[in-house]
Amino acid sequence: MTVSGPRPFSINVFLPDGTPDGLRIISKSNWTGCGVVCPRALLPEAKKRDEFTRTGVYLLEGPSDQGELPILYIGQGDSIRTRLDQHQLGKDFWTRAVFFVSKDGSLNRAHFLYLEAHLIELAHEVKRVRLKNLTAPTHPKLSEADTADVESFLADMLSILPLVGITAFEKPKTLRREEDLLYLSAKAKGAEARGYESADGFVVLRGSRFRGDEVPSCLHYLVTIRRELEHQEALVRDALGLLLTQDYIFNSPSTAAGVALGRSANGRTEWKDASGRTLKEIQEASVLVETPPE
Numbered sequence: 001m002t003v004s005g006p007r008p009f010s011i012n013v014f015l016p017d018g019t020p021d022g023l024r025i026i027s028k029s030n031w032t033g034c035g036v037v038c039p040r041a042l043l044p045e046a047k048k049r050d051e052f053t054r055t056g057v058y059l060l061e062g063p064s065d066q067g068e069l070p071i072l073y074i075g076q077g078d079s080i081r082t083r084l085d086q087h088q089l090g091k092d093f094w095t096r097a098v099f100f101v102s103k104d105g106s107l108n109r110a111h112f113l114y115l116e117a118h119l120i121e122l123a124h125e126v127k128r129v130r131l132k133n134l135t136a137p138t139h140p141k142l143s144e145a146d147t148a149d150v151e152s153f154l155a156d157m158l159s160i161l162p163l164v165g166i167t168a169f170e171k172p173k174t175l176r177r178e179e180d181l182l183y184l185s186a187k188a189k190g191a192e193a194r195g196y197e198s199a200d201g202f203v204v205l206r207g208s209r210f211r212g213d214e215v216p217s218c219l220h221y222l223v224t225i226r227r228e229l230e231h232q233e234a235l236v237r238d239a240l241g242l243l244l245t246q247d248y249i250f251n252s253p254s255t256a257a258g259v260a261l262g263r264s265a266n267g268r269t270e271w272k273d274a275s276g277r278t279l280k281e282i283q284e285a286s287v288l289v290e291t292p293p294e
Helices: 040-046 081-088 108-127 142-165 220-231 253-261 279-285
Strands: 013-014 025-029 033-040 056-062 071-077 096-102 184-188 189-199 201-204 237-238 239-246 247-250
Touching: 013 033, 013 247, 025 142, 025 189, 033 040, 040 071, 040 081, 040 096, 056 081, 056 108, 056 237, 071 081, 071 108, 108 142, 184 239, 184 253, 189 253, 220 237, 220 253
Parallel strands: none
Antiparallel strands: 013 025, 025 033, 033 096, 056 071, 056 096, 184 189, 189 201, 201 247, 237 239
């Protein structure tokens, strides 16, 4: 029997202080790892826990001071507590730390160096955060067996991170077959974008043409997203305007349309299928209203 695609799984979230926005310890069925989410304000007390003394890989996350994309720093260390103490003194931007360690000690520093390098590469590729890492570390050489183990550990990490609000490594994906996707277009002066709805948001496809400038009344957050995508070369400027160089996930159809068209936009009416039906009409048509029996 061949099984393909994502498999169902369960996770366990333990709240040591009994509050949902406090320290969280995360485990997953049949996984040797452990994830920890720690708000910066709770670090002085939380770092006394055993998880903080272990070798691991960590993410420091904070709101952007220049635009809409969050700021992220990725690192690893022999002692998570030591590294976070250093970042308490040396880095101001972060508001929480998320880190992963091995519960049984089966992963060593070389494994976590591998994870660090892979996560940095992936964040650069996806371009959904403003990455604070100034250099990209090289992958350490691991045996074939060790590589398989660490890749499996990474897959579990990546399945957990969106559940704690970190989408920095999420590539556009869909659970539907290619032939079942409903592709939509948004067109205006200097812009012709194409995309589809997904569970993660609204995906605009590589090769979409974005308007080269914005109207004066364009909302500030749309302008900053456009600038950030240019800075990360997800949008490349040419003689015709702006070209999207990769499939890109926006958090809503309206944000996707607004960034593409360079103005405020209602995504439910801007995105249309090949027949001219708006996204709103398509969504409303999918709702089956049953007439109650008399």
